[in-house]
Amino acid sequence: MTIIPYLPFLGAAIGVAVLLWGIHWFLLGRHPDLGNDRKFPRQILMLGLGIFALLALILALPVSESARGQLIGLIGLLISGFIAFSSSNILANLMAGILLRITKPFRIGDFIRAGDHFGRVSERGLFDTEIQSECRELIALPNIWLINNPVTTIRSSGVVVSVSLSLGFDVHHSRIEPLLVKAAEESGLEEPFVHITEIGNFAVTYRVSGFLVDIKRYITARSNLCRGVLDVLHGHDIEILSPNFVHQRRFENAEKFIPAAFQPEAEEKTVNVEDLVFDKAEQAERVDQEKQKLTKDIEHLKLALKEADEDGKAHIKENIEEKRNLLKSLEQTEEASGEDNAESSGFASC
Template sequence: METQKWIDAGYNYIVDYGPKIIGAILIWIIGNWVIKLMLKGLKRVLNKGDYDESLKKFLTNLVKWILKVVLIIVVLGTMGVETTSFAAVIAAAGLAIGLALQGSLGNFAGGVLIMIFKPFKIGDLIEAQGELGVVKEIEIFTTKLNTPTNKEVIIPNGALSNGNIVNYSTEGKLRVDLTFGVSYDADIKQTKEVLMNVLTSNPKVLKDPSPTVNVSELADSSVNFAVRPWCTVADYWDVYFETHENAKIALDAAGIEIPYPHAVEIQKQG
């Protein structure tokens, strides 16, 4: 009788739970197959978009685990397990983690946006958050810049993505804005020719766009010329410093005076 009782109980268990277990196994197998197909499709989309490799891996793994969790909940529900409370616990845990890591999540979201929209890339010269430098590394949470003084600046991606970004490398060319003042006694045409010759004789100054020299201001003690050479991003500082030096030498050689402040002493006799 005892044996028959156990046989009957086993039979009833198989009848009650057998289809659920088989269904859960089938759902697990089919679900994993569907997840693999979805991940392959996602990888193809990311590869076509030419996104950063670290972003590809992160998004792929994130989608994979989200789908896995959903699949596990569906399998448990198929087997008759109450999943409502289980889902509520996951949601509550997610909310708590989100509140605790609010700043980090903002930086993470900023990093994702930067990697997707690509306002700059490694090697670009940018100005952002009051810092100027060459992009050294783009990570999920931060971006590293190398400044002209060879300092490493680490900027949180949240602030970086929400602020203004000036990318000097996008167009591949930069204009160097310089101003030179000469005496009112100097010949304007001659001065323009001398300054233009300084620009055109420098091989680092681009011919297209062509450099310009124009009178920009009649100041208190000088006639100011706006000198505007164009160059590549890499040659910016070379052109900046060389133009200052060569312009001084050329103006002196042409006998064109560069005025400087004079002190006038007035003595009162009494």
């Protein structure tokens, strides 16, 4: 058996290998500063090109049609076996993870609500998305579940904070509405407004809302609004009663259930709740922002490198290398943080 008939095929195989290597260098090799999010679509593209090149080489083999068909069938059998032996949920979550990276309904650090879960996104993986809840718990949500269920994302430009309450019919709404607006303003919200959402059998339901610019203080702002509503209404001798309480009370009883004013002796220490419960999400968002900034800086320096003189090129190259080292350090910190959170249990859940 002579090797001469296979020489064109061997040359084609070497050419395809060199071409794939060149594409890999062009997409990934010459960009060591790319983050994981930007590497992922290029890696998927390289995988697809590799499979396509393998099939093209099989079709180019100098063998009979039956042997070629058997080889293609064997590859199809291997791929089918891989899919069959791997869980369908794994493949579904992988495809859902790719779709989430394409559509980008949220990013690291965003507040999201999915089903009964609410928290800040602390990590985005290929198979699941991790959020940090108000109780500082880390919750892993399968990507396929996020695709099949509505996901509410709080916009980074601001959010409307609201609280609802029921008041009796004995107080006119024209008196209530200015007080609720005042409570929202004193709690630090902008452009407050009040809606009457329901007229029930025993009470009127009001909803006071205001705009919060700093979404990282969402939980504190919601608590401050509730506190402000209590202080303002009780300070103006207005009772906040539940429908059941109003229904069961004797109407001839003139006693009012308003708590007495209390002045603390010393100023209480203020704790930033969000910094405590969303520590991982906060760190992940900060690292992600720094990585994006470093990547953009490196791209700008590369453009400046082409137009700089010999003296300036040396300085620019040093800056590029320094920023690349910082980028690698951030990625290592991110990986180490993920391992530490996986090994430690953190605070108790609420």
